[in-house]
Amino acid sequence: MLDQVLTALAASGGTAVVTAAGTDAWAGLRQAVARWFGRGDAQRERSELERLDQTEAALHASDPAEAERAHIRLEASWQARIEAVLESLSEGERDHRADQLRGLLAQYVPQGAAAAGPGGLAVGGNMDIRANGGSIAAGVIHGGVHAGPPAVPDSSQG
Template sequence: MLETLVALAVAGGTAVVQVAGTDAWNGLRGAVARWFGRGDAQREQAELERLDQTATALQATDPAEAERARISQQAAWQARIEAMLENLDEGDRSQAADQLRALLSEHAPQGGVTGGLAAAHNVSIHAEDSSIAAQAIQGGAYISPPPRPDPPKD
């Protein structure tokens, strides 16, 4: 399969996992189910049920369990998308890829997170030499020297 289609499948799997449980979930959920269903109402319903199972699996409260579920679900959806694209003829594959790109752009902009950073794994933010590093800053940020300590009292 072409590298661009694999990247698209990765983006699709990532979006499903990142958007589950957010305000954008219902829109993405329906669009992904319709994309898989391709006009078949029964297949679309089956996909809705799979998506609901994914959302439930991602609600783990234990951090280690949540990470395992995220990795597993992302890989599963990536594989499902890859298989779907592989099983289409060239013309249908191109059209389905365009449709998937459009639905991801509409329902999961920036990989599922709007106004911020979307990452599949750990992110490290580091500042040096009196600078500021942050994923997001709401409002202003100021750098000033630390207050001087009070002089010793004799």
């Protein structure tokens, strides 16, 4: 079983794959992810490229009513695949491969980049979530978080 840091890394990888599909970042991320999974084996890398292409096709083929479910399902699938690779490695190799994955995510999901889809929002960097006027705000956080005190209403708000 992976620790929380590696599980969060795998989740970030799954999100990155699904979020990037069909965007300008897709070609580079697709190649990098296939290389990461391929581990120097050309046949395995080709298989991963096919699997990545199937992911992109599945996302584009889903109708709007099914898009969110497809997005969630595919993110979870890629997360599970990344976790399986990391779990299969010795501790030293796991650390090395985790560093490689962090590097490729940093390269293809730049800080400050954001992508929105029917299933949610992925942000590389900081994001501020606020709820005003009785609204509800929620977020899933993979990484650090800083929560400050709520804003004090001005006198016109009572």
